Amino acid sequence: MTTKLDRGTILVLAEELDPTADLVVHELNSRQAPVMRFDLSTFPQHLTLRARLEERWCGVIEGACRAADLEQVRAVYYRRPEPPAIADHVDEPYRSWARGEAVAGLLGVLYALPAVWVNRPDVDMKAAEKPCQLPIAAAYGLRIPRTLITNDPRHAREFARDIGGQVVCKSLHGGQLQHDNGARNGVPTQLIDPVEIDDSVRLTAHLFQEWIQKDHEVRLTVVGERMFAGTIHARSRQAHVDWRTDYDALEYGTTGVPDEVRLGVLAWMKHFGLNFGAFDFAVTRKGEWVMFECNPSGQWIWMQQRTGLPIAAAIADLLVGAQL
Ligand SMILES: Nc1ncnc2c1ncn2[C@@H]1O[C@H](COP(=O)(O)OP(=O)(O)OP(=O)(O)O)[C@@H](O)[C@H]1O
Numbered sequence: 214m215t216t217k218l219d220r221g222t223i224l225v226l227a228e229e230l231d232p233t234a235d236l237v238v239h240e241l242n243s244r245q246a247p248v249m250r251f252d253l254s255t256f257p258q259h260l261t262l263r264a265r266l267e268e269r270w271c272g273v274i275e276g277a278c279r280a281a282d283l284e285q286v287r288a289v290y291y292r293r294p295e296p297p298a299i300a301d302h303v304d305e306p307y308r309s310w311a312r313g314e315a316v317a318g319l320l321g322v323l324y325a326l327p328a329v330w331v332n333r334p335d336v337d338m339k340a341a342e343k344p345c346q347l348p349i350a351a352a353y354g355l356r357i358p359r360t361l362i363t364n365d366p367r368h369a370r371e372f373a374r375d376i377g378g379q380v381v382c383k384s385l386h387g388g389q390l391q392h393d394n395g396a397r398n399g400v401p402t403q404l405i406d407p408v409e410i411d412d413s414v415r416l417t418a419h420l421f422q423e424w425i426q427k428d429h430e431v432r433l434t435v436v437g438e439r440m441f442a443g444t445i446h447a448r449s450r451q452a453h454v455d456w457r458t459d460y461d462a463l464e465y466g467t468t469g470v471p472d473e474v475r476l477g478v479l480a481w482m483k484h485f486g487l488n489f490g491a492f493d494f495a496v497t498r499k500g501e502w503v504m505f506e507c508n509p510s511g512q513w514i515w516m517q518q519r520t521g522l523p524i525a526a527a528i529a530d531l532l533v534g535a536q537l
Pocket residue numbers: 358381383384385386387400402422423424425426427430453454455456457493495505506508
């Protein structure tokens with residue numbers, strides 16, 4: 214196959230049907246940037262990697278319609294691709310091992326390139342841990358809720374007593390409950406009465422926090438050094454506790470970012486080495502911002518649609534601005 218290899222290619226790793234990646238690719242196309250989009254699941258069966266180590270990795274990644282010169286990759290947009298798919302006739306345990314090899318080979322070579330990432334998945338994973346996030350946020354001057362992680366019910370009751378006000382219990386890793394009938398749902402934040410804290414706390418690690426008396430919330434999407442703050446006002450009791458539980462009761466808007474929050478957030482992003490982050494903040498009646506968490510691969514398309522904040526354009530600008 215003879216394929217023209219572009220200078221400064223931007224790789225987009227995403228599922229084939231992904232409206233979020235579509236938006237970014239559309240913005241890249243409108244900037245005439247060379248793009249090669251593929252899902253990791255096409256490797257190794259439909260995508261070929263030829264990487265030879267000279268002084269740096271040289272060679273190509275070649276798909277059905279496009280190819281990229283490894284030395285010409287300037288940026289990678291990593292947007293929740295599926296894992297590599299190994300041929301059906303390979304049985305376990307070789308199948309899982311081969312999948313691990315595929316990840317280590319393809320992503321490993323891409324990691325070694327001097328390219329800008331939004332975001333590297335290994336960096337993303339480290340930054341996603343709430344117990345790692347919160348102390349760094351506090352160290353950079355961001356206010357966070359008083360927090361306890363425990364499987365000891367007595368300790369949890371003591372914490373609630375020390376807080377003196379209401380407490381919430383919420384998920385540590387944001388995972389989903391997978392039911393037998395195939396249905397899936399997230400685990401919402403619960404406002405709890407301290408007398409309800411019982412021995413079920415023993416069943417696993419629990420995250421307790423002081424309840425922040427919030428006027429509204431902000432989803433702050435950060436792209437490089439640019440910030441897009443979408444406000445979320447909850448119009449139902451349920452949404453006031455956790456806005457994700459009642460999307461119909463939400464009103465959206467936009468706001469500026471206080472200077473001290475901007476500085477803290479930028480330092481936080483730098484600490485973790487992220488180029489993209491979707492932060493959840495509460496804003497109190499006095500206007501104080503309290504950080505709950507950062508989702509390094511958080512969803513943003515709905516916020517762009519609701520508010521018009523140009524997040525896809527900012528991601529494209531960042532990818533295109535990367536120097537070879
Ligand atoms: N301490 C708190 N006080 C008041 N409300 C809170 C508190 N912690 C969380 N919430 C509410 O619960 C929501 C979810 O909490 P958080 O974002 O910390 O966790 P998550 O389950 O990891 O969320 P995500 O789905 O964004 O990954 C917040 O956006 C907010 O509405």
